[in-house]
Amino acid sequence: MQIATWNVNSLKVRLPHLLQWLTDNPVDVLCLQETKMTDDKFPVAEINAAGYQVAFTGQKTYNGVAILSKLPLEDVVRNNPRFADEQQRIIAATIGGIRIVCAYVPNGQSVDSDKYAYKLAWLASLREWLAEELQTHTELAILGDYNIAPDDRDVHDPVAWAGQVLCSDRERAALTALVDLGLTDSYRLFEQAEKSFSWWDYRQLGFRLNKGLRIDHILLTASLVARCTACAIDRAPRKWEQPSDHAPVVATLS
Helix, strand or coil, rough: CCEEEEEECHHHHHHHHHHHHHHHCCCCCCECCCCCCCHHHHHHHHHHCCCCCEEEEECCCCEEEEEEEEECEEEEEEECCCCCCCCEEEEEEEEEEEEEEECCCCCCCCCHHHHHHHHHHHHHHHHHHHHHHHHCCCCCEEEEEECCCCCCEECCCCCHHHCCCCCCHHHHHHHHHHHHHEEEEHHCCCCCCCCCCCCCCCCCCCCCCCCEEECCEHHHHHHHCCEEEEEEECCCHCCCCCCCCCEEEEEEEE
């Protein structure tokens, strides 16, 4: 089984890319972030035609998440029941016995902003809810755009980014708190090339110069870690015309 995550940065714009990528990479489960569309606009027919069932929750212009699956989606939950939030950032479903959580963590804007405080509160509540989920789901994967680079290996210029949003100590501590629930960063289970990133700014030739961050992650419980045989970032779609600024991340489970 292959599970993947991709921030598509507008599904309306990137639908052809999504369908092409699924043709080239027929993963079993794909979590999407930043779909940026209301539910009535979601391209259910096109995704069904590609061989996938889908659960989604969205809003106009911002946020929005979805789970695409070749297998039935059971016990679908939209949003964090422990955190009242109008922003559509979480969707979860059980697929083939695995609890799949798709998350779009707030960006935070800057460390001195209200949005940063919101991000930390959002992450604390996510941890509270996940702790409950883990009591009943020993096989759980949380995939998504975390908007946090775990450590300096995941930053093209750690000095320039030190203390900045996406790389600040408090954000990293919040991510560590999630991991401490019994989760593992699947990407770091394997030897990876240096300067491997999943996001590059559109500005200043970010992708061409590989000025990126690794902020898209797949965290797994111990039972899934035992089944994980590979995890990789697929840079190919970032080279396409009008790409998302993120690349897909794919984990393979035996």
